[in-house]
Amino acid sequence: MDQPRRPGIVLTEAQKKRQRERSIAIALALAVLVALFFAVTMVKGPIVLQRPM
Structure with a gap:
């Protein structure tokens, strides 16, 4: 049974930018903790x- 594919969550450009900034902030915090x-x-x-x- 072939079901039609439903699109997942599609982020706007602003949301993608915020998500990237959040990821960078988490990575930097982790690097500082390791250091x-x-x-x-x-x-x-x-x-x-x-x-x-």
């Missing part, structure tokens, strides 16, 4: 990696 964790690990030094299991 922060890395910096804190470096400040604490390599002793952080030598913990007993």
Whole structure:
């Protein structure tokens, strides 16, 4: 049974732009968080990696 394809959600150009800006903001926030964790690990030094299991 071949059903006709219904179009999904079609965004306007303004919505696409806002979605892209939101995605970029989330990516930047994630990058800052990763950099922060890395910096804190470096400040604490390599002793952080030598913990007993």
